[in-house]
Amino acid sequence: MRYNSFTYLLSEGFRNLFKNKKATMSSLVTMICAMFLFGIFFAIGENVNTIMEQVNMAQGMEVFIDIDATDEEISELGNKIRSLGGVNSATLKTKQEALDSVKDELKDFQTLLEGFEGVFPASYIVTLTDLNLSEQVKSEILQMENVDEIMSSDQTIELLIKIANGVRVAIAVIFVLLIIIAITIISNTIKLTVHARRKEISIMKYVGATNSFIRGPFIVEGIIIGIIAALITVCIVGVLYNVIIEKIESSMILQQMQVSLLQFQDLSRYILIVYAVLGIGIGIVGSSISMRKYLEV
Amino acid sequence: MIEFKNVTKIYSTGTEAVHNASFTIEKGEFAFLVGSSGSGKSTLIKLILKEEEANKGNIIINGKDITFLKPKRVPFLRRSMGVVFQDFRLLPDKTVYENVAFAMYIVKATPRHIRRQVPMVLSLVGLSNKAKCYPNELSGGEQQRVALARALVNNPTMIIADEPTGNLDPVTAWDIMNLLNEINARGTTVVMATHAQDIVDKMKKRVIQIDKGIIVRDDKKGGYNSEIQ
Ligand SMILES: Nc1ncnc2c1ncn2[C@@H]1O[C@H](COP(=O)(O)OP(=O)(O)O)[C@@H](O)[C@H]1O
Numbered sequence: 422m423r424y425n426s427f428t429y430l431l432s433e434g435f436r437n438l439f440k441n442k443k444a445t446m447s448s449l450v451t452m453i454c455a456m457f458l459f460g461i462f463f464a465i466g467e468n469v470n471t472i473m474e475q476v477n478m479a480q481g482m483e484v485f486i487d488i489d490a491t492d493e494e495i496s497e498l499g500n501k502i503r504s505l506g507g508v509n510s511a512t513l514k515t516k517q518e519a520l521d522s523v524k525d526e527l528k529d530f531q532t533l534l535e536g537f538e539g540v541f542p543a544s545y546i547v548t549l550t551d552l553n554l555s556e557q558v559k560s561e562i563l564q565m566e567n568v569d570e571i572m573s574s575d576q577t578i579e580l581l582i583k584i585a586n587g588v589r590v591a592i593a594v595i596f597v598l599l600i601i602i603a604i605t606i607i608s609n610t611i612k613l614t615v616h617a618r619r620k621e622i623s624i625m626k627y628v629g630a631t632n633s634f635i636r637g638p639f640i641v642e643g644i645i646i647g648i649i650a651a652l653i654t655v656c657i658v659g660v661l662y663n664v665i666i667e668k669i670e671s672s673m674i675l676q677q678m679q680v681s682l683l684q685f686q687d688l689s690r691y692i693l694i695v696y697a698v699l700g701i702g703i704g705i706v707g708s709s710i711s712m713r714k715y716l717e718v
Numbered sequence: 719m720i721e722f723k724n725v726t727k728i729y730s731t732g733t734e735a736v737h738n739a740s741f742t743i744e745k746g747e748f749a750f751l752v753g754s755s756g757s758g759k760s761t762l763i764k765l766i767l768k769e770e771e772a773n774k775g776n777i778i779i780n781g782k783d784i785t786f787l788k789p790k791r792v793p794f795l796r797r798s799m800g801v802v803f804q805d806f807r808l809l810p811d812k813t814v815y816e817n818v819a820f821a822m823y824i825v826k827a828t829p830r831h832i833r834r835q836v837p838m839v840l841s842l843v844g845l846s847n848k849a850k851c852y853p854n855e856l857s858g859g860e861q862q863r864v865a866l867a868r869a870l871v872n873n874p875t876m877i878i879a880d881e882p883t884g885n886l887d888p889v890t891a892w893d894i895m896n897l898l899n900e901i902n903a904r905g906t907t908v909v910m911a912t913h914a915q916d917i918v919d920k921m922k923k924r925v926i927q928i929d930k931g932i933i934v935r936d937d938k939k940g941g942y943n944s945e946i947q
């Protein structure tokens with residue numbers, strides 16, 4: 422037998438897992454359920470965000486320019502708007518284009534416009550990088566010279582912001598619940614192994630093992646449970662996500678809204694990181710909690 | 719080496735297991751702690767190991783007062799002593815070699831040092847040919863010799879033994895006593911709690927007798943039952 426810290430920790434960690442198959446299984450299942458729930462809400466949240474972005478890109482707000490502004494003033498205003506924080510783009514719609522679009526809408530009644538050619542102001546279509554900045558950007562633009570008024574589809578935006586914030590709160594709540602549940606479950610599982618191995622632990626203490634040395638394998642046990650649960654959950658969430666996304670995308674609503682949803686690949690990196698951090702963190706905290714009593718010899 | 723100054727231990731149940739005990743065991747000494755069952759021998763051992771805290775008095779080990787030793791430092795205190803118990807306390811799923819090597823691994827000895835040292839102590843206790851056996855394949859005496867090898871492997875300054883012959887037949891018990899004697903002859907302090915009268919009588923070593931928690935006799939070369947002076 423060759424002793425090396427890494428192989429020692431791993432082999433002891435796995436030995437703990439197998440010594441206690443039932444408890445290991447039940448904590449794996451609970452971890453997977455909790456992580457699954459989180460994964461689903463995370464996916465919903467990310468999709469709401471991406472939908473918001475797309476809707477915003479498509480609509481933006483329209484900044485109308487004073488009718489008597491010169492071309493130079495107009496392009497200067499464009500630069501000013503683009504330099505604002507939170508602004509994604511500002512596209513000029515000239516007087517002529519404004520007129521054309523009105524004409525398009527009126528179609529057969531274009532004659533009505535005769536004599537009114539000069540009254541349609543030029544405007545900038547401004548899109549944002551973040552919908553939450555909408556109010557702030559709006560007030561900043563209103564203070565600029567040559568700005569007449571701003572039109573935006575506030576209601577749509579407000580609704581989207583409400584949904585997004587709601588989902589965020591739900592994610593946060595579930596996240597906290599997940600952590601509490603997982604720590605409880607893992608620490609209980611490890612308590613069982615620790616109990617099964619209390620004789621060994623006391624022997625180690627008599628030989629002069631430090632607490633951190635004794636704790637090592639149990640922390641590894643917790644980490645292994647966390648990682649295995651994370652891997653399994655990523656697979657489940659991935660498969661399920663793709664099935665559901667396919668169903669939704671083939672339905673009419675999204676096509677009407679002209680938005681597309683995220684692919685699982687876009688999400689998987691974040692989910693994996695969150696799961697890995699969770700698994701490892703919970704493993705460490707859970708096993709530390711469960712060891713406290715047994716280390717007091 | 720080991721000094722008790724007016725040490726009293728009262729368990730949370732209210733039992734006063736040690737009352738105002740004072741004695742000094744010098745470096746290289748061989749001392750028996752004797753007394754009937756329940757007299758407080760194991761409690762004295764546990765106080766030395768800092769497994770229990772004294773309620774009163776001071777305990778000085780190797781020149782250091784351990785009365786207020788931080789829990790974090792306890793493992794390092796224990797590394798200066800090899801411990802042997804009545805029930806051997808070997809790891810059942812590790813071989814003889816692994817059981818001994820484990821004690822070195824715990825104190826972060828290098829693999830080279832472990833490979834050199836473990837066979838040496840196994841041969842000292844006469845178990846070189848059983849290195850690959852598991853504890854349940856050994857007799858009681860052999861298991862106790864493994865425990866002794868484990869206690870010795872990190873070169874402790876003292877061996878603390880609580881009834882090491884308690885589970886052994888008389889012949890095997892003497893094997894262990896001879897080993898302890900040999901270890902002591904090499905300069906290691908030995909403190910052994912026992913109520914085995916014949917062993918104490920024949921060994922002619924120092925005897926510290928405890929009765930109901932009180933040290934009633936401390937005899938430099940006494941037998942178990944010598945008259946109280
Ligand atoms: N952990 C404990 N809690 C309460 N009482 C104890 C504990 N350990 C020992 N005692 C009591 O302390 C006294 C001395 O016990 P012990 O030191 O084990 O004696 P010995 O080893 O000489 O048989 C006994 O009365 C015993 O019941």
Ligand SMILES: [Mg+2]
Pocket residue numbers: 759760761880881
């Ligand atoms: Mg005892």
